[in-house]
Structure formats: C-alpha cells, structure tokens
Amino acid sequence: MTKKIAVLAGDGIGPEIVAEAVKVLECLGRNGLAVELEDGLVGGAAYEVHGTPLPAETLDLAKASDAILLGAVGGYQWESLDISVRPEKGLLGLRAELELFANLRPAILYKQLADASTLKPEVVAGLDIMIVRELTGGIYFGQPRGVRTLDNGERQGFNTLVYSESEIERIGRSAFDIAMKRDRRVCSVDKANVLECTELWREVMEQVARDYPEVALSHMYVDNAAMQLVRAPKQFDVMVTTNMFGDILSDCAAMLTGSIGMLPSASLNAEGKGMYEPIHGSAPDIAGQNVANPLATILSLAMMLRYSLDEAVMADRIERAVEKVLDQGLRTADIHSDGMQKVSTSAMGDAVVAVL
Ligand code: IPM
Ligand code: MG
Numbered sequence: 001m002t003k004k005i006a007v008l009a010g011d012g013i014g015p016e017i018v019a020e021a022v023k024v025l026e027c028l029g030r031n032g033l034a035v036e037l038e039d040g041l042v043g044g045a046a047y048e049v050h051g052t053p054l055p056a057e058t059l060d061l062a063k064a065s066d067a068i069l070l071g072a073v074g075g076y077q078w079e080s081l082d083i084s085v086r087p088e089k090g091l092l093g094l095r096a097e098l099e100l101f102a103n104l105r106p107a108i109l110y111k112q113l114a115d116a117s118t119l120k121p122e123v124v125a126g127l128d129i130m131i132v133r134e135l136t137g138g139i140y141f142g143q144p145r146g147v148r149t150l151d152n153g154e155r156q157g158f159n160t161l162v163y164s165e166s167e168i169e170r171i172g173r174s175a176f177d178i179a180m181k182r183d184r185r186v187c188s189v190d191k192a193n194v195l196e197c198t199e200l201w202r203e204v205m206e207q208v209a210r211d212y213p214e215v216a217l218s219h220m221y222v223d224n225a226a227m228q229l230v231r232a233p234k235q236f237d238v239m240v241t242t243n244m245f246g247d248i249l250s251d252c253a254a255m256l257t258g259s260i261g262m263l264p265s266a267s268l269n270a271e272g273k274g275m276y277e278p279i280h281g282s283a284p285d286i287a288g289q290n291v292a293n294p295l296a297t298i299l300s301l302a303m304m305l306r307y308s309l310d311e312a313v314m315a316d317r318i319e320r321a322v323e324k325v326l327d328q329g330l331r332t333a334d335i336h337s338d339g340m341q342k343v344s345t346s347a348m349g350d351a352v353v354a355v356l
Pocket of ligand 1: 073074088091092247279281
C-alpha cells in the first residue's frame with residue numbers, strides 16, 4: 001500500500017535540507033518503496049501566506065499522512081511577532097495536535113567524525129546515547145502562562161511546569177521499551193531537589209521501572225547531567241527527561257557528535273505515527289547558501305522508515321550510505337576538517353543518492 005508522507009520544509013535552511021532528503025526518498029521510490037509526497041506550509045513560510053504558522057490545511061495534511069518530514073522553522077524576520085503566531089508555534093502546534101509525546105534524539109558519533117568533536121576522541125569514541133524527551137507537556141505547554149502587570153506597575157513573566165502522572169508514565173514506558181532493545185540502562189534526568197513537579201517525575205519513573213526488572217534505572221539532576229554529558233558521555237545509554245531539559249541536553253549531546261548537523265529525531269504518538277526532523281534549527285545565517293548539512297534530515301528519514309513505515313532494511317541502507325559518504329571524505333562546512341573534501345548541501349545529498 002502506498003504510504004503518504006507530508007513534507008513540511010519550513011524556513012531558513014529547511015527547504016534546502018529537506019530537498020536532499022526528498023532526493024533520497026525518490027531514489028527509494030524508484031527502488032520499490034511505495035510513497036506519495038505532499039508538500040505543506042509551516043512556520044514563517046505559512047505565516048507569510050496564511051497569517052498563521054500552522055494553517056488548517058497543513059494540520060489536515062499532517063493528520064492524513066502516514067508520516068511527516070519536517071525541516072526547521074523560525075527566522076529573524078518573525079522574531080518580533082506576537083508569540084501566538086511565531087513560526088515555533090507551528091511546530092509546537094503539530095506536536096501537540098498529533099500528540100507526538102515521545103521525542104527520540106539519538107546522539108551517535110560516527111567514527112569518521114571523531115576529530116570533528118570539540119571533545120577528546122577517547123571521550124566520545126563509540127558514543128551512542130538515546131535521549132528520550134517528553135514533547136507535548138511540561139513548561140512548554142503548561143497553563144497559566146504569559147506576561148502580566150503587577151499592582152506596582154511592574155511587568156512579570158510566568159510559565160508553569162506541570163506534569164500529570166499519566167504523562168510521566170507514558171514517556172517512561174517509551175524510554176524503558178527502547179532501553180530493552182539497547183543496553184538496558186535508563187537515566188532519568190530531573191531537578192527533584194528543587195521542583196515538586198520533577199519529584200513526582202522521579203517517583204513515577206520508579207513505578208514504571210518495576211515493570212522492567214531487566215532495565216537498570218538511575219536518576220540524575222539536570223545540572224549534573226549536563227556536566228556528565230561533556231565529562232564522560234559514554235556512561236549513558238537511554239536518558240529520559242522533561243520537555244525543556246530534553247531540549248537543552250539534546251543540543252549539548254549533539255555537539256559530542258561533532259555537529260548538530262548530524263542529529264536526527266523522531267517524534268511519536270501512542271500509535272507510532274511520527275514526525276521526523278533534524279534537531280538543529282533553521283540556521284537563518286546560512287540559509288540559501290547551499291552550505292548546510294543535510295545529513296541530520298536524511299538520517300531523520302531513516303528513522304521514519306524504521307519507526308513509521310516498517311522498512312527497517314531501507315533505514316539501514318540509508319544509514320550505511322551516510323557512513324559511506326563520510327568514508328569517502330565528503331564533509332559539509334560544519335564537519336569539515338583538514339584533508340577532507342568540502343561539499344555543498346546538494347552535493348552531499350547527491351553523494352548519498354549515488355551510494356544508494
Ligand atoms: C527543538 C527546537 C524547538 C524546541 C523550537 C524550534 C521550538 O529547539 O526541536 O529542539 O524548543 O523544541
Ligand atoms: Mg532545541
């Protein structure tokens with residue numbers, strides 16, 4: 001049966017990197033994968049046309065598709081807009097509307113890139129961490145929120161960190177299920193020494209752990225986790241954490257792998273439906289220059305094949321093709337080092353397709 005994929009390129013480098021992933025998809029299409037692609041607008045690109053970062057037709061398309069490929073959203077020109085129509089709201093709206101609560105962010109160091117990391121090769125060699133970030137709750141979505149004016153005339157900003165037991169339990173189960181297929185270790189990251197909400201988080205994680213006797217659960221405060229990620233990152237297998245802590249720690253983990261341009265992600269709902277996107281942003285400073293690294297997006301496509309389209313063999317093929325182009329010495333600017341061949345966004349995509 002033909003699978004329908006919504007392609008939401010978004011803003012900044014989004015269209016450039018998504019175009020390379022689409023080349024890869026089309027190549028698979030010529031080799032037996034039955035897919036149908038449909039483009040949709042999201043973020044600033046959608047705001048310019050429809051006055052909203054998440055038009056109804058884009059949401060309908062996303063809901064009607066088997067999977068969603070997303071580039072990135074955001075850019076300088078929209079930074080002064082009201083927060084309710086900023087590009088980021090388009091992305092957050094998709095996550096919330098589709099209930100994509102489980103965000104998987106694998107940080108893997110390709111051996112070819114050991115020199116690209118700012119950390120010593122022995123600290124990062126062989127790195128393979130899975131960050132499981134809660135994506136539809138926490139302080140990103142908690143109510144009340146806003147900016148109010150106090151009696152003394154001073155303005156006060158406020159957001160609410162809130163997690164219900166069921167929200168913690170379901171992301172906990174996602175993390176433990178993944179750990180069962182890996183090294184069976186889960187580190188839950190919280191700030192239970194200060195925040196009641198994450199004290200509950202810790203308690204619920206303990207409860208979930210009882211159903212997974214083969215998985216070792218540990219807990220870490222987020223400040224220590226940030227430190228440990230750069231001190232001795234290989235101690236981690238699966239990390240599970242809240243929406244905002246996960247946002248921060250995954251950028252940190254990305255740099256262990258040499259470049260944020262290498263990290264894919266999958267955001268899944270309870271039925272396994274997913275949105276796939278690189279974890280980096282829209283990088284407006286380099287947009288339109290054909291220099292961005294398309295590999296995180298291409299690797300996100302591999303995650304899509306594995307998690308939503310049941311095509312694990314094709315997913316493996318893409319991941320091997322990425323390794324192959326790195327073996328060939330091809331590097332976009334973000335991962336370039338002496339002796340390697342610097343290539344453009346499109347040349348990198350073409351190289352992956354050629355290997356496939
Ligand atoms: C990410 C991004 C988003 C987030 C932004 C663009 C809203 O940083 O996917 O990590 O904060 O979740
Ligand atoms: Mg982020």
